[in-house]
Amino acid sequence: xxxxxxxxxxxxxxxxxxxxxxxxxxxxxxxxxxxxxxxxxxxxxxxxxxxxxxxxxxxxxxxxxxxxxxxxxxxxxxxxxxxxxxxxxxxxxxxxxxxxxxxxxxxxxxxxxxxxxxxxxxxxxxxxxxxxxxxxxxxxxxxxxxxxxxxxxxxxxxxxxxxxxxxxxxxxxxxxxxxxxxxxxxxxxxxxxxxxxxxxxxxxxxxxxxxxxxxxxxxxxxxxxxxxxxxxxxxxxxxxxxxxxxxxxxxxxxxxxxxxxxxxxxxxxxxxxxxxxxxxxxxxxxxxxxxxxxxxxxxxxxxxxxxxxxxxxxxxxxxxxxxxxxxxxxxxxxxxxxxxxxxxxxxxxxxxxxxxxxxxxxxxxxxxxxxxxxxx
Amino acid sequence: xxxxxxxxxxxxxxxxxxxxxxxxxxxxxxxxxxxxxxxxxxxxxxxxxxxxxxxxxxxxxxxxxxxxxxxxxxxxxxxxxxxxxxxxxxxxxxxxxxxxxxxxxxxxxxxxxxxxxxxxxxxxxxxxxxxxxxxxxxxxxxxxxxxxxxxxxxxxxxxxxxxxxxxxxxxxxxxxxxxxxxxxxxxxxxxxxxxxxxxxxxxxxxxxxxxxxxxxxxxxxxxxxxxxxxxxxxxxxxxxxxxxxxxxxxxxxxxxxxxxxxxxxxxxxxxxxxxxxxxxxxxxxxxxxxxxxxxxxxxxxxxxxxxxxxxxxxxxxxxxxxxxxxxxxxxxxxxxxxxxxxxxxxxxxxxxxxxxxxxxxxxxxxxxxxxxxxxxxxxxxxxxxxxxxxxxxxxxxxxxxxxxxxxxxxxxxxxxxx
Numbered sequence: 001x002x003x004x005x006x007x008x009x010x011x012x013x014x015x016x017x018x019x020x021x022x023x024x025x026x027x028x029x030x031x032x033x034x035x036x037x038x039x040x041x042x043x044x045x046x047x048x049x050x051x052x053x054x055x056x057x058x059x060x061x062x063x064x065x066x067x068x069x070x071x072x073x074x075x076x077x078x079x080x081x082x083x084x085x086x087x088x089x090x091x092x093x094x095x096x097x098x099x100x101x102x103x104x105x106x107x108x109x110x111x112x113x114x115x116x117x118x119x120x121x122x123x124x125x126x127x128x129x130x131x132x133x134x135x136x137x138x139x140x141x142x143x144x145x146x147x148x149x150x151x152x153x154x155x156x157x158x159x160x161x162x163x164x165x166x167x168x169x170x171x172x173x174x175x176x177x178x179x180x181x182x183x184x185x186x187x188x189x190x191x192x193x194x195x196x197x198x199x200x201x202x203x204x205x206x207x208x209x210x211x212x213x214x215x216x217x218x219x220x221x222x223x224x225x226x227x228x229x230x231x232x233x234x235x236x237x238x239x240x241x242x243x244x245x246x247x248x249x250x251x252x253x254x255x256x257x258x259x260x261x262x263x264x265x266x267x268x269x270x271x272x273x274x275x276x277x278x279x280x281x282x283x284x285x286x287x288x289x290x291x292x293x294x295x296x297x298x299x300x301x302x303x304x305x306x307x308x309x310x311x312x313x314x315x316x317x318x319x320x321x322x323x324x325x326x327x328x329x330x331x332x333x334x335x336x337x338x339x340x341x342x343x344x345x346x347x348x349x350x351x352x353x354x355x356x357x358x359x360x361x362x363x364x365x366x367x368x369x370x371x372x373x374x375x376x
Numbered sequence: 377x378x379x380x381x382x383x384x385x386x387x388x389x390x391x392x393x394x395x396x397x398x399x400x401x402x403x404x405x406x407x408x409x410x411x412x413x414x415x416x417x418x419x420x421x422x423x424x425x426x427x428x429x430x431x432x433x434x435x436x437x438x439x440x441x442x443x444x445x446x447x448x449x450x451x452x453x454x455x456x457x458x459x460x461x462x463x464x465x466x467x468x469x470x471x472x473x474x475x476x477x478x479x480x481x482x483x484x485x486x487x488x489x490x491x492x493x494x495x496x497x498x499x500x501x502x503x504x505x506x507x508x509x510x511x512x513x514x515x516x517x518x519x520x521x522x523x524x525x526x527x528x529x530x531x532x533x534x535x536x537x538x539x540x541x542x543x544x545x546x547x548x549x550x551x552x553x554x555x556x557x558x559x560x561x562x563x564x565x566x567x568x569x570x571x572x573x574x575x576x577x578x579x580x581x582x583x584x585x586x587x588x589x590x591x592x593x594x595x596x597x598x599x600x601x602x603x604x605x606x607x608x609x610x611x612x613x614x615x616x617x618x619x620x621x622x623x624x625x626x627x628x629x630x631x632x633x634x635x636x637x638x639x640x641x642x643x644x645x646x647x648x649x650x651x652x653x654x655x656x657x658x659x660x661x662x663x664x665x666x667x668x669x670x671x672x673x674x675x676x677x678x679x680x681x682x683x684x685x686x687x688x689x690x691x692x693x694x695x696x697x698x699x700x701x702x703x704x705x706x707x708x709x710x711x712x713x714x715x716x717x718x719x720x721x722x723x724x725x726x727x728x729x730x731x732x733x734x735x736x737x738x739x740x741x742x743x744x745x746x747x748x749x750x751x752x753x754x755x756x757x758x759x760x761x762x763x764x765x766x767x768x769x770x771x772x773x774x775x776x777x778x779x780x781x782x783x784x785x786x787x788x789x790x791x792x793x794x
Contacts, residue, residue, distance in 0.1 A: 293687075371673050
């Protein structure tokens with residue numbers, strides 16, 4: 001396992017950061033978070049086209065750039081840093097990996113090039129109204145009717161589910177339980193029998209939707225009833241990507257707090273000279289660097305398909321969830337009154353942090369999973 | 377003569393070891409050969425028991441020693457702290473007199489820096505040295521000194537000028553410990569061990585020529601010593617690892633290792649024994665308790681993440697990249713882990729934490745963890761000082777205003793020392 005990024009990867013990071021500084025400024029984030037669609041089509045076209053980010057880790061034979069998970073994670077880290085409002089996590093991370101893990105070669109050839117090119121915006125629907133991302137919690141049913149499948153049930157917390165052209169859905173055969181009877185299906189965003197509702201989210205930079213399926217038509221993705229393994233693998237990958245996204249936001253929000261502590265004067269001195277502030281920042285940096293190590297290591301494990309990935313995914317998510325929340329809360333505190341205003345950007349990160357820690361499993365859930373996956 | 381290459385050095389040192397290394401030699405005879413050959417400290421200058429090799433070639437030599445299983449020069453604070461400081465700041469007379477017996481293990485050293493009145497603020501030390509003819513007269517007290525009871529020499533910081541700001545009035549001395557004016561007393565710690573000493577100086581004498589660097593410039597010299605403190609532990613670890621061979625030299629070496637390591641036998645407990653946590657939870661029937669499980673997971677996440685962070689820092693160093701924040705956090709991380717581990721052990725042991733010694737869990741080991749952990753966040757720079765360093769040097773936050781800057785040290789408020 002490599003413990004540093006290569007020079008090429010560092011250069012790639014700089015390119016992505018420059019692009020995001022131009023296209024995802026705080027003003028732009030605020031404009032988009034107020035919109036229903038939640039992203040800017042021309043920025044999306046640039047991100048997909050000239051930079052090729054939507055296909056970064058999709059194999060070349062399916063129209064992608066063919067880079068690995070480390071590059072994907074690095075991209076997510078930068079997007080988290082800039083709070084990019086775009087269906088990237090939904091489409092490139094969740095849906096594309098679900099298709100790669102579950103689909104047949106022919107299905108991958110048909111579905112992935114559009115996602116890689118950014119022409120198709122896809123998402124992945126796992127959790128339901130209970131908000132749990134695992135096999136046990138899936139109740140939406142798939143029923144075979146005249147050689148095709150009809151889906152019935154409700155999916156919720158679906159990222160960018162209200163705008164996606166293509167929705168990958170995990171469903172189960174009626175009467176099955178746990179890991180049995182699970183399958184992946186592809187549903188068109190405009191399918192008959194599918195109604196979509198944009199939810200009001202705590203974090204307005206990440207759009208969530210509730211999707212109600214009433215006999216909507218779904219195309220089977222991969223093998224019927226064999227969805228459990230691709231589901232857990234997809235979740236592991238998504239969780240690692242999310243952890244890396246969180247670390248980017250946490251880094252940025254700590255930098256902002258530290259810079260503010262250097263210039264904010266009280267009692268005739270910069271508040272950062274007080275140990276009450278300085279020591280808190282030092283502790284946060286320690287936790288942040290640890291979480292960063294965990295996120296990077298998990299990404300490297302995902303890239304190498306290491307057998308420890310399932311445990312490391314939980315470790316990274318638990319660690320990054322704790323840190324992002326603590327850093328964001330501390331940043332508001334260090335900013336004082338101004339940190340509680342709408343005008344100051346800190347609350348945007350705070351909301352992303354609070355929402356991300358619950359997204360795809362809380363830290364408590366992942367810590368318990370970690371021990372189980374370690375055989376403890 | 378052509379420049380040495382990794383290949384030529386490997387050949388040369390292997391040939392030398394083949395001819396000279398003999399585990400049946402006495403440890404001292406072997407070490408004398410080693411010191412005179414220059415292979416014991418290959419990166420040191422040729423004039424001073426070295427061969428003037430680069431770090432990379434030095435690693436090649438060390439590898440050859442490991443491959444052969446040959447015993448190296450004597451490890452400990454003599455080599456790790458004193459010798460490196462003497463090499464950098466000593467004059468030729470001191471180098472000629474002091475370096476070789478450190479390598480052979482004939483002379484051991486102790487570090488006389490901390491005082492009861494100056495811990496975090498080391499430069500605020502008040503042990504005094506006054507010139508009397510050709511000798512300096514030392515009066516004052518040092519504390520937390522490992523091996524002061526048997527070391528031949530001490531690295532001593534003392535104040536020689538009280539009329540200048542604190543950093544400018546300090547001189548670095550080499551003091552002989554075996555003299556009437558020096559008294560070392562064991563200092564019992566809260567965990568019951570006495571691994572360190574208090575050292576009292578009452579008109580102790582140091583010859584005028586035993587100054588390292590210049591009079592009044594001792595702080596800069598001390599920084600050299602302090603910069604090497606971190607690496608000391610690595611040398612000690614290698615020592616334990618390499619002492620397993622057969623023969624007279626190894627028999628003597630194991631005795632030396634045992635004596636050098638004696639003060640550190642509770643250090644594993646001090647670090648928290650995270651290796652025992654899962655096993656203990658199982659043995660105590662607490663492994664299914666969700667509260668215990670969460671605590672264990674948090675601790676093990678910290679342990680793994682901190683290992684990865686150390687490896688990230690190392691990888692960046694190897695690539696020659698500028699040091700990132702990850703390199704400055706280790707000390708604080710060790711402290712956090714130790715504290716968290718002690719808490720988890722206490723959680724698992726329940727009322728068992730009320731007992732120690734033979735009545736306590738794991739024959740007193742758990743109690744030893746609990747009463748040793750507090751040392752980690754104090755020794756070698758308190759957590760608070762670490763946080764200042766991280767805050768100021770890594771994050772660039774402004775320093776706290778100090779009231780002793782630019783003042784003659786005579787006029788700065790100090791602790792009353794009895």
